[in-house]
Amino acid sequence: MKFSAVDVRQAASAADIVYEALRRAIIEGEIVEGESLRQEELARMFNTSRIPVREALSRLEQHGLITTQRYKGAVVAGLSIEEIAEIFEFRALIEAEVMRLAVPNLDRETLEKAAQYCSEFDRETDPHRWGEINRLFHYTLYEASQRPYYLQNVRSSLDRIDRYLRAQLTFTNGVPRAGREHEAILAACGKGDADLASRLTRDHILDAGKSLMTFLREQRG
DSSP: OOSOOOOHHHHHHHHHHHHHHHHHHHHTTSSOTTOEEOHHHHHHHTTSOHHHHHHHHHHHHHTTSEEEETTTEEEEOOOOHHHHHHHHHHHHHHHHHHHHHHGGGOOHHHHHHHHHHHHHHHHOOOHHHHHHHHHHHHHHHHGGGOOHHHHHHHHHHHHHHHHHHHHHHHHTTOHHHHHHHHHHHHHHHHTTOHHHHHHHHHHHHHHHHHHHHHHHHHHHO
């Protein structure tokens, strides 16, 4: 056959690298809301062509982390208070159910791993690590639900609001409260009480959402 083929393995690998680097930078606030992401500049930074950059930007847009604007191209997406409220409502619904499904499948090794993250979260003094450890704690428990599609949606929701959560934890002294709530959730899991663990997870998420929205209203005037 006579046509120009593309090395799919290399293209996919490059796109994955660009996507993950940009995703992390957006979540951690290194690339701020409203900042433009220009394909030519990104291609130079990653020493690659525009094809994997374009693919990475498309994936970021699908996950709601960037948006395409006329004349500006791809920019880091912002969220309104109403959008954040809806995301937290969704998280409370799905993560509470994931927790309910997970508890019967939790073994000693998983509980001990979650306990380690719980302790690490309480001890950590670097604000940049709080969001990552928080995810690891919850995901360690959630994975026992054996619901990969649910978890994919949980991750997508967290990606949308993670940079806001980091700011809320940093500037509102929310870490001690989150740590206490983590301990209560873990204790319920250890007792095998799926209903209590589910309810505590729901309350934990809704309380974090209320705190975040209060913080953003004050910041945005």
